[in-house]
Amino acid sequence: MRDVFDGSDPIVNRAIEIMGGHEAFKNALDADNAAMKSRWNQDTAAIGRILRAHLYVEHYLTEHLQQVNPRLGDLDEARLTFAHKVQLLDGNGPPAITYLIAGIKRLNKVRNNLAHSLAATVSDGDTATFLSCLSRFSNMNGKNPTEDPLDVLERFAEFAASTLHSSSSTFGKAYAQAIEEGCQPAIT
Template sequence: MHIPPHDNDRIVRRAMELMGGHDAFFKAADEELADVNGRWNQNVAEIGRILRAHLFVEHYLTQYVAQANPRLGSLTEARATFAQKVALLDAVNPDIATMLPGIKRLNAIRNRLAHNLGTQVSEDDARIFLGCERFSALRAARSTEESQTNDPLEILEDFARHTAVSFTYEFTPLSKAIAQSIMEAQLGGAAI
């Protein structure tokens, strides 16, 4: 509905009357604008890092589920959510099982962010990621070579990279060669 320009002045005057006058109107307008600006002026670098980690893990999660289940069909066309893709993981596989709490926590953080733009990664979140024993051991081993912080957001990002590598590892030529070598060694096959 188009409002003729000459009616806008009348609309604003009437709104001021309804709010109790000029001062009350602009006080309410300033408060609403401050609320909007407060939500807008978030730490976009931190939000971006959380979202990047989530999108990154989801990319490799989608690839993994598709490769592990080649007859499944398109997860994209099915519009499967992150949580639905996680539910398709083999929780019996110890490599997957140890990462599941961290993967689910990453999704929970992203969901918290969707409902509260001021969400931060907490120490409790970091403990969940570090509960993945292989990730924690690799991170500790790496700390002897390079300095690491205990910043929860950095731990989240490290966990996201670890998860991506873990999801891709099973299907790479390198992993297949290593698996075959292990199998041959166990069966007394080709000399190592």
């Protein structure tokens, strides 16, 4: 491979000239390469955790929407975005689902920020939204959210997916029927 600075390429020579010489050209090239490396060298574990949480919730969001309205057809074939699926929840469903909408939207925002900035971050505002949604439910399966934002995001995603899945699970249907029949949950 030839050296770009060997003087044999007229385009490179002209670019060097336009940029003010070899030193400026090399500095700009080094800065660009460093910026690209920093974007490549992201925290892949954090990225994976965010993407897994988003995909997990989307799976059960799709399942829920198809269960409560089978006339929608195949949502995968319709190529609806995550945001469109959340809009289909519309806030008129069971309170447990309605309370989760803000957190589900926030999860999508975190994933979108990752896609557009390549930075795997969960802000304090994101964490507060997830905790607010979770705090509406008295029984958190004995788990207390930690202060680690990614842990809170994952706990929210697991809970949201479980709540969405309950519309199609055998247990969830039996539980809903018991409520419709007038049974009240035990207070612990």
